[in-house]
Structure formats: C-alpha cells, structure tokens
C-alpha cells in the first residue's frame with residue numbers, strides 16, 4: 001500500500017465513524033509557547049482539551065482527525081537507525097469529551113487489523129500500571145485490550161512508557177495504550193484525564209478526551225513488511241539519489257532534508273536562534289554530508305517537494321523561496337568549509353605526511369571540517385583526535401569556567417560541528433566583549449562568570465549600575481570594529497607565572513595548573529594586543545569571520561554584578 005493510500009484510508013475510516021478532518025497545523029506552533037516546534041497532533045487542539053474553546057462551535061463536532069506535520073529534535077541523535085526521524089507525519093484521531101478508552105482501542109484495532117491488514121499475531125499492546133502517585137492502573141484499558149481477538153501480548157508498563165504529556169511545562173496528559181508491530185511502537189493512544197501543573201501535580205480535567213498518534217512511516221513499514229522507514233515510498237526517491245554516501249549518512253541526509261524543506265515551507269528561516277537554529281543545524285548537516293559527493297542540494301530539495309507537494313500544497317507554492325533560502329545558507333556554509341579547506345591545504349603544503357590529532361581537532365573545532373573529510377586528504381592520528389574530542393567534551397560539560405577561568409559550555413553542546421563553529425566564534429567574541437567593557441567602562445571591570453551555548457554568550461562582570469544605551473552602543477561598536485578589521489588569535493601554552501607576568505587576564509581566585517592556555521587577540525602588522533586571557537578555548541584563528549555582534553540584554557545578575565547576553569548574527 002502506498003503512503004497516499006494509507007493517508008486516504010485513515011481519513012475514510014474515521015470519517016465514516018463521524019470524525020471531522022482538520023488540516024495539519026504549521027510546524028511553527030501558534031499560541032503555544034511551551035514548545036519551539038509542533039511535536040504532536042494534539043497541540044492545535046489543546047484549547048478543546050482544557051475547555052478553553054468549544055469544538056462543537058469551532059469544528060462542528062467533538063471528534064476530529066488530522067495528518068499532522070511533526071518535528072522532534074529530541075530524536076535527532078537516533079536518526080540513522082531503523083525507526084527514528086526528526087520530521088514525520090502523524091495520523092491521529094481525537095475525541096473532545098466524546099468517546100473514551102474502550103472505543104478508541106477498538107477503533108485502532110479495527111484499523112490495524114482490517115484496513116491496514118496487519119496480522120494480529122504481529123501485534124502487541126501495553127497499558128499504564130499506575131505507578132505515579134495520585135493515579136491507578138488503567139483497568140478500563142486493560143479490559144478493552146483483553147477483548148481484542150488474537151492480540152499477541154498485553155503488558156502493564158510504568159509512566160516512563162505509558163503516560164504521555166504534557167508538551168512543555170504544563171497541559172493535558174494521561175495514561176496511554178501503545179500498539180506495537182513486531183516490537184516497534186506504531187500507535188500511541190493517549191487518554192487525557194489530567195491537567196499537569198508546572199510543579200508536576202495532576203488535577204482531573206473537566207472534560208476527558210482522546211488523543212492518538214501514529215507515525216505514517218512506521219505504519220507503512222508494518223503494512224508493507226519493509227526492513228525500515230527509509231525503505232518506504234516516502235523515502236525511496238530520496239534514498240535513490242544518495243547512493244554515493246555511506247548508509248548512515250544516506251539516512252541522516254534523507255531525514256534532515258525533508259525536515260529542512262518542511263521548516264522552510266512553514267517560513268522558518270536559518271538563524272542562530274530557536275527554530276531558525278534547528279533549521280540551520282539540520283541543513284548544515286546535510287551540506288556537510290553531501291560536500292564533495294556530487295549530490296546537489298537543489299536536487300534533494302526538489303525531490304522532497306515533488307514527493308510531498310501533492311499532499312502539502314504550500315510546498316509547491318513556496319518552491320522558489322525554499323530553494324532560495326537553502327541556497328543562501330549553503331553559500332554561507334561553503335565559505336566556512338572553504339576557509340577550513342584552505343587551512344588544511346596549508347598544512348598539507350608544509351609537507352607534513354600526517355596530521356596530529358590536535359591539528360585535526362583544531363580544523364574540526366574552528367571550521368567544522370568533519371574528521372572523515374580530513375582523512376580523505378591526509379592521514380590523521382585518530383586516537384589522538386578522539387582523545388582531544390572527548391577531552392573537549394568533558395571540559396565543556398564540567399564548564400571550562402570552573403577549571404580554567406574560561407567560559408562554561410552548556411552540557412552536550414560540543415558535538416555537532418555546526419554548533420561547534422558557533423560556540424568557537426562566540427568564545428572569541430566573548431574575549432572581545434570583555435576587552436570592550438574594560439575599554440568603555442574602565443579597566444577595573446573583570447569577568448565574574450560566563451556561559452556559552454550555540455545561540456548566545458552570557459557574560460557576568462562586576463559593575464555597580466545599569467549600563468546606559470550609549471555605553472551599550474559603544475561596546476557593540478568596539479567589538480564590531482575589531483571583527484571587521486580582522487585581528488589574529490594566537491594560542492600558546494605557557495607557564496602560569498609567565499602568562500600572568502605578560503599581562504594575561506585571569507581569575508585570581510581560581511587555582512591554575514602549572515601550564516596554562518593563553519589566547520591572545522592581536523594585530524598581525526603592528527603587534528598591538530587587544531586581549532589576552534587564560535582560557536580553555538576553543539577560538540577562531542582570526543576575528544574577521546565572526547559576523548555582527550549584538551547585545552540582546554543587559555541586566556542585573558547579583559549585587560554589584562551585571563549580566564550581558566549577546567549574539568553573533
């Protein structure tokens with residue numbers, strides 16, 4: 001059965017039972033600040049579940065279905081296996097104070113075994129065991145499951161498996177029944193009975209409801225007895241274009257390009273913030289994997305639009321802008337990669353037969369050059385590279401700030417090359433900011449703390465009052481001037497005493513090791529030093545490719561300490 005037949009049969013089945021078809025909402029949730037992107041079909045129906053709006057008035061009934069575009073960043077690291085995706089289509093039926101558990105379970109069973117033709121012997125189900133305080137085991141669901149003829153296995157599971165929601169910090173939630181085909185979860189039936197408050201407490205919902213979600217791609221695997229989601233017809237034409245990549249890269253590219261096209265179609269634009277950053281990240285991963293492979297970005301984008309345009313009409317309408325924004329991002333990215341390739345070419349031209357792990361890691365950390373890419377050009381001491389990578393990650397997690405007086409990184413932030421580039425740039429920008437503060441506000445200003453994630457730098461410093469707009473402007477202008485002039489960044493490992501004697505800025509309350517890392521930002525022609533700090537890095541090698549520095553917030557952090565948040569655009 002094709003995916004279009006499955007969509008159609010799902011709609012017909014539930015329409016025949018009185019459900020109203022509601023179009024997919026945008027991937028950018030409207031009026032729901034709890035999440036960055038739409039992750040579930042129920043999001044657009046939240047007001048009906050909590051009684052804020054009447055579905056009878058708005059929709060003309062209390063039963064609905066949708067085929068919802070969903071994007072789950074939480075699953076990004078699992079993409080590449082047989083069952084996980086970031087972007088997927090979710091088939092769902094909903095009841096707002098109409099039918100409840102028994103009917104919902106019967107509908108699902110009937111659809112799976114008769115319409116989809118899945119053999120009962122492949123099907124198993126789980127229900128909620130009631131382990132969470134204030135709840136009980138879902139006996140009503142169990143009784144309904146026990147009545148299903150031929151269901152292979154039924155088991156009770158704790159809330160980690162069989163209790164869903166809320167999205168974000170509060171909202172409707174409840175126990176679930178999951179149907180599995182050959183061990184893979186295919187359909188999740190949520191029985192919204194509770195409202196979860198921000199403190200985790202549950203209170204009963206005035207109206208009980210049903211919210212179900214079934215991944216179209218997993219359903220297609222089950223119906224057509226395929227080995228994995230990438231073998232389904234929603235992926236096949238894409239996979240056919242990716243034969244020159246490794247099997248895992250094929251899957252990552254196929255998943256991410258679909259996600260990127262749908263995000264662009266819903267008017268998300270690449271940026272360093274929020275949804276735009278998610279888009280940038282997956283798009284850059286695609287670009288990295290196809291770099292030098294002969295696969296063309298445009299070709300992938302148009303394949304996705306051709307595949308899904310007949311179902312999601314606005315993709316076709318937006319074909320031009322989708323391509324245009326993706327191309328701009330690709331051009332930006334290739335400039336970074338080009339800079340990295342130039343550095344690599346220099347190292348090779350020096351006659352080195354082999355790159356040290358540290359050299360390879362620097363190319364990775366500063367330019368985002370993937371290790372596989374480097375290895376194609378020159379042998380690399382990989383075990384040393386791995387050590388540098390792991391060490392960097394563990395330093396990042398522990399917070400460089402605590403150990404060496406540098407800037408802490410948010411946990412886990414150092415893995416993705418696109419993120420790594422942004423973090424590296426923000427590190428250097430933070431040193432410039434520190435220098436600018438001393439320049440504009442006085443040399444007694446010093447760092448009191450710092451935290452960097454791929455989106456922004458946060459910098460705390462001692463200062464007795466709020467900054468005035470003119471000061472903020474002068475600080476930004478100073479940093480941007482240094483960025484556009486292009487100052488070199490030098491890294492040295494020096495004995496601690498020597499570094500301090502040379503005037504490097506350090507946290508005097510910290511304990512430093514005997515040998516310290518010192519980063520100096522200076523003018524290559526005149527030798528003029530504008531910043532010298534003890535820091536765990538990493539940094540760019542020249543300030544010219546940092547972008548535009550902008551202060552987004554200035555506020556009090558604690559008594560006598562101010563806090564600045566800033567971004568690179």
Ligand code: SER
Nearest residue numbers: 040188190211212213
């Ligand atoms: N909200 C549930 C889920 O996303 C069922 O639709 O799995």
